[in-house]
Amino acid sequence: MSLRSLIPKVQEASYLVTITKEVDPYLEMARVINALEGQPLLFTRVKSSPYQVVSGICSAREYLALDLGIDQSQLLFALARALENPVVPQMVESAPCQEVIEEGVNLNTLPILTHLPDDGGPYVTAGVVVVKDPDHGRNLCFHRLMRIGPRQFAARVVEGRGTDMALRKTSGELEVAICLGSSIPVLLAAAMSPPKGVDELSIANALRPTPLVKCRTVDLEVPADSEFVLEGRITRRTVAEGPFIDLTETWDIVRQQPVIEIHCLTHRRAAIYHALLPGRLEHKLLMGMPREPTVYAAVSQVCQCKNVLITPGGMSWLHAVVQIVKQAPDDGRKAIAAAFRGHTSLKHVVVVDEDVDPFNPTEVEWAIATRFQADRDLIVLEDQPSSSLDPSATHVPGQKTRTSKMGLDATIPWHKPSDELRTREEREGFKKVGYREVDITIYRTFAGGESTK
Ligand SMILES: Cc1cc2nc3c(=O)[nH]c(=O)nc-3n(C[C@H](O)[C@H](O)[C@H](O)COP(=O)(O)O)c2cc1C
Numbered sequence: 533m534s535l536r537s538l539i540p541k542v543q544e545a546s547y548l549v550t551i552t553k554e555v556d557p558y559l560e561m562a563r564v565i566n567a568l569e570g571q572p573l574l575f576t577r578v579k580s581s582p583y584q585v586v587s588g589i590c591s592a593r594e595y596l597a598l599d600l601g602i603d604q605s606q607l608l609f610a611l612a613r614a615l616e617n618p619v620v621p622q623m624v625e626s627a628p629c630q631e632v633i634e635e636g637v638n639l640n641t642l643p644i645l646t647h648l649p650d651d652g653g654p655y656v657t658a659g660v661v662v663v664k665d666p667d668h669g670r671n672l673c674f675h676r677l678m679r680i681g682p683r684q685f686a687a688r689v690v691e692g693r694g695t696d697m698a699l700r701k702t703s704g705e706l707e708v709a710i711c712l713g714s715s716i717p718v719l720l721a722a723a724m725s726p727p728k729g730v731d732e733l734s735i736a737n738a739l740r741p742t743p744l745v746k747c748r749t750v751d752l753e754v755p756a757d758s759e760f761v762l763e764g765r766i767t768r769r770t771v772a773e774g775p776f777i778d779l780t781e782t783w784d785i786v787r788q789q790p791v792i793e794i795h796c797l798t799h800r801r802a803a804i805y806h807a808l809l810p811g812r813l814e815h816k817l818l819m820g821m822p823r824e825p826t827v828y829a830a831v832s833q834v835c836q837c838k839n840v841l842i843t844p845g846g847m848s849w850l851h852a853v854v855q856i857v858k859q860a861p862d863d864g865r866k867a868i869a870a871a872f873r874g875h876t877s878l879k880h881v882v883v884v885d886e887d888v889d890p891f892n893p894t895e896v897e898w899a900i901a902t903r904f905q906a907d908r909d910l911i912v913l914e915d916q917p918s919s920s921l922d923p924s925a926t927h928v929p930g931q932k933t934r935t936s937k938m939g940l941d942a943t944i945p946w947h948k949p950s951d952e953l954r955t956r957e958e959r960e961g962f963k964k965v966g967y968r969e970v971d972i973t974i975y976r977t978f979a980g981g982e983s984t985k
Contacts, residue, residue: 534757581643618734627745627756713759764794820848830874861946868939877919
């Protein structure tokens with residue numbers, strides 16, 4: 533199933549907003565998407581482009597769950613299962629993404645958005661880049677792509693990611709395929725960093741059948757139901773990339789980044805371009821949610837993990853809440869160390885018990901207030917490799933960003949301050965005491981008659 537197959541589903545569920553007025557991808561479209569933040573949008577008339585644009589389609593967990601045909605609460609477990617059990621996709625000879633083969637490539641015909649007046653240029657923001665690593669095989673990764681000519685992009689390639697590692701192992705140019713308008717399973721799998729050698733397209737295929745087709749001009753395979761595929765090579769030439777607003781909603785640093793030359797463009801008939809707004813919900817959810825299964829898997833190796841949330845307040849990248857079923861006094865501390873292994877960009881993590889809802893920030897704060905003592909339950913790790921996105925971290929050009937990390941064990945402390953072990957009954961004393969439920973309808977009367985509330 534393709535990205536376009538989600539459009540009628542969100543429409544049926546009354547989420548879709550269809551915009552039939554002509555909209556300019558230069559600044560105007562970003563403003564409209566921003567104003568309707570969190571809703572799936574379909575722009576049917578785009579200035580200077582024959583293609584329609586979809587946006588916001590991944591801006592809420594419910595849309596992703598709708599696409600996968602599961603309940604929202606099952607997303608983490610579905611992703612974790614696919615990560616553990618990838619299935620090799622089937623190859624097909626003819627594919628929707630090759631219905632049209634453009635004779636001459638002209639990237640100016642694509643409705644690539646310029647988001648802000650100070651942006652370095654128009655940016656592709658939902659492009660899934662496929663390369664082959666000489667040692668580990670196929671790799672998928674999102675890279676924002678700044679259009680710098682009718683056949684050229686400047687790509688932001690974060691150090692240490694699959695594309696960067698493959699580039700470092702290659703002396704000349706590296707073949708590339710860029711998929712635009714990818715299905716939800718492909719978008720989610722591309723945002724994961726599975727162990728080396730695990731194919732992200734096999735993870736996507738485990739989520740939902742994702743047949744592949746060979747590219748026309750490069751030795752790479754792409755999802756057959758992509759809306760557009762751009763084939764080309766990552767060159768050794770670099771240019772200044774940016775300015776660009778990133779996940780932090782602050783300006784990212786302008787850096788020298790590789791140029792990609794595109795020499796072939798294929799697409800579906802009446803192809804639909806996917807645009808996501810940097811720093812907004814869709815960007816955040818696609819970044820953070822696919823890290824939850826890797827944190828879950830890492831924590832599950834050391835204790836019983838119940839749930840993981842990469843929180844929106846931590847820009848869906850730097851902060852997590854991990855919920856465990858505590859069975860030993862040091863499970864909370866072990867869970868902290870494991871969570872940092874499961875998502876290496878994680879900066880702050882809070883571990884809570886099963887009676888605390890990780891999706892409710894007030895409950896998490898309550899657990900910190902009532903169960904946590906900084907001298908005993910705080911773990912601080914200094915000078916750690918970290919995310920290049922954190923403006924407060926230490927950034928040295930050409931080197932991995934460094935940061936301090938912090939883990940809060942906000943689970944019920946099994947030891948007393950005297951170090952004596954608490955009994956089960958004493959531990960129960962940390963739980964909230966509830967009131968018995970009553971049938972409120974029998975109390976909702978007042979002097980003037982029955983209350984309407
Ligand atoms: C919407 C979105 C945009 C992203 N932009 C970039 C980017 O510009 N450069 C980059 O290196 N990673 C970017 N990422 C992160 C990578 O896609 C992600 O970390 C991926 O899992 C890396 O996979 P790899 O480690 O297997 O290469 C982006 C992720 C998302 C969801």
